[in-house]
Amino acid sequence: MTGYFVRRFLLIIPTFIGITLLVFAITRVVPGGPIERLMTQIQLGGETGSLERSQGGGTLSDEQMEELKRYYGFDKPMLSSYAIWLKKVLQFDLGLSTRYQDPVWQIIKERFPISIYYGLTTLILTYAVCIPLGLAKGMYHGSALDSWSSAVVFLGYALPSYVIGIALISMFAGYWDIFPLGGFISDNYDELTLWGKASDIFSHSVLPLIAYLAGSFAVTTLMMKNSLMDNLSADYMRTATAKGLSRSESVRGHALRNSLIPVATSFGSNISLLLGGSFLIETIFNIDGIGLLGYEAIIERDYPIVMGILVISSLLYLLGNILSDICVALVDPRIRFGERSGS
Template sequence: MQAYFFRRLLLIIPTFIGVTLLVFAMTRFVPGGPVERMIAQMQQQTQDGGRAVNSQISQTLSQDQIDELNAFYGLDKPVIEAYWDWLNRLVRLDLGESSRYYEPVWDMIVERLPISLFYGFWTFIISYLVSIPLGVLKALKHGGKMDNVSSVMIFTGYALPNYVVAVLLISIFSFQLEWLPMGGFVGDDFDYLDFWDKVWNITQHAVLPMICYVIGDFAILTMTMKNSLLENLAADYVKTAMAKGLSFKQAVTRHAFRNSVIPIASHLGNVVSVFVAGSFLIEVVFDIDGIGLLGYDALMERDYPVVMGILAVSSILLMLGNILSDLCVALVDPRVKFGA
């Protein structure tokens, strides 16, 4: 087993290089890079000032100045050479400097990391604490009224995109009823509150975004748990256990349940990337200054150093999460033996 996980760890390196090299090359060929954005902003400022503006870029910046900007951002080098320089800096945890804010990308990610971790952690806890018991209950009450009603609600929520749910929740609970804040991680007066008022303030702001975060995983985990348990309840080993004198409840808790959580355990590692990456659209709708909103703004503003930094962090976490999934499956299911 140790050899298997060692190979999986080594496989992270070529996978990471392939993913980041592909995206890095795309940022070089997609029009509208940081230099073009800077020139467009200068032209817009000139227009706002009421001065005549020629459509030619050369009247905004000379070619020598444009070449210096390209050299500053590393856009004058071939793709492979520029990628190699970026990779060397990455090893030293140097993700470069934002072309929009002129701040170190690593500092920008670390600054917003606690917010994304907050939502990722509670999404994980709430999803599993609710989905597993509900999935078990739906399996035991299969075909009943409770199962049918909950299935309609679950699939309705799953069918709606989370950003649509976000807009709907804001319209009802924030705009019409005025029960909860419309967005943000904390209120404007947060720094002046005492400890428990701060906790309440964060909770109020977190309710609506948390619903949107949970709703997708909630449906998948619940139905996975239900279907897995139904399959195990129909297995011969459960019938044999009951034939030997175990009650139905004992057969479920001692045998069927443990085997039924194996698919759930395989999904466990996939939520690791959510801890950091969050959701771009949810954070945009609720104006939550996390990594998701940072990534969205970076894409819109062609801030490619930030895009590559977030991609690097999320890619590594996702690959480590897949290895964690294998570990969880091995812990839950003793029958699993990874080849040497």
């Protein structure tokens, strides 16, 4: 099985190259790149201060254009500039943001704490709620608890997160003024005590967290419930009863572990959620996270940042997939990757 995972790790390389090359190529052909933006800026500037310009309009000379192209690396053919970019990435250099002139890594790193805070909390709360809730729903299928929790969970799933976000803000921050309107910390954060800091972050994050979580319960809860119900009606549960186990003992000893298998499978791919962050929610709540950064970078054609976020998120996703496989192999002895079955 080790060979299988080594192969999977090696496969990251071509997949990673494929993803980045594709996006790199797109950044080359999509209109509105940094040079075009600069030219429009100069044109606009030229119109306001036209007296200083001897030559009419705000066009650049050919030399200036060449210089700009060289600066942004557009003078070379696509593949060779991709190779240069890739070489820099391998040295952990993601380049400079064309908008801020700061190192991309620096800019992304600044947003990490906020995104990881929300990502991790969402991940932990999702599993902490979904697994027990799914178990309870599975064991008491058809009860009032089951029907009502289904209604709530599906309502959250059906409503778009930005609708929930706006509704929450207008109710709890606008109408009742219980929670702050947005942001991650208050302006006077540095003056607060440790306890004050913690409760400040908490009160800022309640509404966005609800918006994040509302839609995330349905899938895992229902997966847990269905998987438990499948296992509860399995033949080996009758065997467990025939051995003399009580119902709760047989659920704990047999059905529970087996029904966690599909949930464990999805864990790896959820790792990429850690740095995900929905730009819609971040925009609504004015949170300076990775989602918002990525969205703005695309709108502003800040390609080094776009590529930088892509590098990190695609690596996380690829590693998450392998992590899923490892989880499955750990919890299910029937799974032996890369070996012939029946051996």
